[in-house]
Amino acid sequence: MRPIVFVLIAVMALACVVTYQAPASEKAEGAAAPIFGIKIPAGYRDWKLISVAHEAGNLNDIRAILGNDKAIEAYRKGKQSFPDGTVIARLAWNYVPSAENNKVFGRDQSFVAGSAPDWYLQFMVKDSKRYATTGGWGYAQFDKDGNPADEAKHGTCFPCHVPAKDRDYVFTRYAP
Amino acid sequence: MRPIVFVLIAVMALACVVTYQAPASEKAEGAAAPIFGIKIPAGYRDWKLISVAHEAGNLNDIRAILGNDKAIEAYRKGKQSFPDGTVIARLAWNYVPSAENNKVFGRDQSFVAGSAPDWYLQFMVKDSKRYATTGGWGYAQFDKDGNPADEAKHGTCFPCHVPAKDRDYVFTRYAP
Numbered sequence A, B: 001m002r003p004i005v006f007v008l009i010a011v012m013a014l015a016c017v018v019t020y021q022a023p024a025s026e027k028a029e030g031a032a033a034p035i036f037g038i039k040i041p042a043g044y045r046d047w048k049l050i051s052v053a054h055e056a057g058n059l060n061d062i063r064a065i066l067g068n069d070k071a072i073e074a075y076r077k078g079k080q081s082f083p084d085g086t087v088i089a090r091l092a093w094n095y096v097p098s099a100e101n102n103k104v105f106g107r108d109q110s111f112v113a114g115s116a117p118d119w120y121l122q123f124m125v126k127d128s129k130r131y132a133t134t135g136g137w138g139y140a141q142f143d144k145d146g147n148p149a150d151e152a153k154h155g156t157c158f159p160c161h162v163p164a165k166d167r168d169y170v171f172t173r174y175a176p
Helices: A003-017 A069-076 A099-105 A157-167 B003-017 B069-076 B099-105 B157-167
Strands: A048-055 A061-067 A087-097 A110-113 A121-126 A137-142 B048-055 B061-067 B087-097 B110-113 B121-126 B137-142
Touching (some): A048 A069, A048 A087, A048 B061, A061 A069, A061 A110, A061 B048, A069 A087, A087 B048, A157 B099, B069 B087
Antiparallel strands (some): A048 B110, A087 A121, B048 B061, B087 B121
8 A cells, every 4th residue: 555545545534533623712613624624714814814825727716814813923933844734715706907906007917816716715723733633744735615525625635735844744834 | 397206205205294103002012114104003913904915916815804803893894984084904925835835735736825025014004193195094105023114105195095985995805
């Protein structure tokens, strides 16, 4: 059996017995994402900004990365790893030109956040025991209606984050 | 005298007698911007996200727009104008490709926040009486060291925002 398949099966088995419990201050809402059992944390849209990015290519989105207080504190202290309870939110919007802004600038240069793509919301939840087989992180993706992506999609999260192992599997750096 | 020159002179005269007073919860720090007398509001980096954007062309930055509580409340309630005390912050970073992200994606598609350009920070402060001659808004720009831009630069803020008069001179729309 290839190692990655083994990890995925182990994670799926784990999902049968555990479900992520959001702290009282962030009551989980809606359906839980497969494999990791994560619900959308209430109040995530009020979290502080970590950074911004643009993914071109097939995604073609513009995104903001927000963090709960534990995430922000760890980033600002320059910690190499994040404590349990850290939650990082990635919000993506379709990358669209702004006709009204371009009119003011007098040329086509302005790109803004448009409608929500299918991969609108993603969360990384740090729980080093519960998610021990996936680097201590659980992963979740939801569309604009709060529907989680399917199991196959969630199986791709951890393998993709492995190259960032030296930074606790987190790609985004803090923008000052 | 051209109307715009008249407005600028009026604003400059006004700047001689008034200086923006930040509320106690946001103690002003550092040097005040010319014309409008605005200092960097303490705690702005903790404010909630309004939206994100990419300006190509000469600016070539990626930016986040944050708002204090009055700004966020007005946006979320869909108000056509913002109440006095509203402050909107625009943070810009140089738009740079991410080699480490591109390696994971297997192609050049990822652009992230780099170093701070000279126009790193901008603020719009709503005070309908104090800034009556500039649509009710004061404007300020600072570099990464907290140094305000010069008077000539600040004279360009309001004329550029006039096309957005129907939306209370604010270009950015709220990203849900």
